[in-house]
Amino acid sequence: MRKQEEHLFEVLDHLLRVRNECSCKIFSECGLPDMTVKQIAYLKIIDEQGDVTFSRLAEITRNSKPTITEMVNKFVRMECVYRERCPDDGRVLYIRLTEKGRMIANAECNAMHLLIEQLMDSLDEREQDLLVRLLEKVR
Amino acid sequence: MRKQEEHLFEVLDHLLRVRNECSCKIFSECGLPDMTVKQIAYLKIIDEQGDVTFSRLAEITRNSKPTITEMVNKFVRMECVYRERCPDDGRVLYIRLTEKGRMIANAECNAMHLLIEQLMDSLDEREQDLLVRLLEKVR
DNA sequence: TATTATTAGGTTAAACCTAACTAACTAAGG
DNA sequence: CCTTAGTTAGTTAGGTTTAACCTAATAATA
Known part of the structure; x- marks a missing residue:
């Protein structure tokens, strides 16, 4: 149970990190990092x-x-x-x-789309479907 | 394919929103919202x-x-x-x-744990396992 | 004497304000 | 129809407060 929680932490943390890097990249590309x-x-x-x-x-x-x-x-x-x-x-x-x-x-939104692209590259269609169905259950 | 992307957007957006609300709540509870x-x-x-x-x-x-x-x-x-x-x-x-x-x-980290709690409440053990395995694939 | 932290007295920039102004529209009387 | 007085939209001038930094000088301890 503890271990499960840790695993979830790791994967979600990675996900958020990826998205965050994307949005930082957008600001840098615009030449307005601060x-x-x-x-x-x-x-x-x-x-x-x-x-x-x-x-x-x-x-x-x-x-x-x-x-x-x-x-x-x-x-x-x-x-x-x-x-x-x-x-x-x-x-x-x-x-x-x-x-x-x-x-x-729209940096956040764009970052999300970049993240989703990565998700879709890493998962086949069946897996994507599964992921959506799992996350839908979170109220 | 478009639709899949949209679904992914929705569920991930919800996930991030939940986490964000949690961290805002932490700042408010400390009486230091700005x-x-x-x-x-x-x-x-x-x-x-x-x-x-x-x-x-x-x-x-x-x-x-x-x-x-x-x-x-x-x-x-x-x-x-x-x-x-x-x-x-x-x-x-x-x-x-x-x-x-x-x-x-540790607000962000704590917010993540609150989010994970919600995830664990909404998913059974088998589903949690599945979710971890899916997200692990994202490099 | 050297080091650690503090005090005194600054600067710069963000993010706000009020009061006074200019330019453009609107309506009323001639 | 034209002028004029009043209204509205945005700007300028001249502030304030606060965050986040600084250097130089000082007090306390080693």
Whole structure:
């Protein structure tokens, strides 16, 4: 019983390590290895929201508008984000992710897909199926 | 094939989510939900090193000694760490983790064990065995 | 004298703020 | 229709607080 637990620890630890390495690799590839947790969270919000303006982002994140301006300026310097003028209203600007920005916003998700690729390379179809069925049981 | 990938994504995502919730819970229980990544890393080093002095920690982390003093003072205020005078040399102080400090240093590991507990509750022995054998194949 | 830790007094950068501003839209009166 | 006054979106200027570092000088012990 103890031994089983240890084995599970080892294999799961390895799995998580692989995924973590993948996401670190993504940040390095973008040339931004020391982004903060907050910055990543903001990029995720921008990604999820779609057509998000400065005012809207201020509202969502409960920050003042100058804070958003400053944040966006920083992201622009990092080449994660750019401004796009709204065609219907010259006052409003949309905050858009660049390719790099999207990479970072989805780093975890992308890392997961890389992990899954590895899983699928290592296991045949029957085994993959088995794995899914086993893990489905975890509530 | 696509579908298999999706299924794998779902179950693994759930697994990671569970583990993540566990580690967040640990930080909240300690009353320190916004520790920085660096602070956690330092607590881990203190945990791993055992009998670590201020000078030694400065050496390991490549910081100056005043930086270590300041860091330790902060950790003392957070009740993660305390000083212990060396009995053989009155100049030397060991940096020791409190129970809370140890909890945080090992949060990830503890979260993994909580996850494993859940796995073991959800799967019978034969299934656990199967899971280990499947995941072992991932290189 | 040499070593260990501390104190005093800094710096830099992240992440926030308020107040005042500019540019662009909107609606009301002439 | 045009002007003007008011509103709204984002920016600029000028702050604060906190984390995370530093050097130089000092106290206590060996």
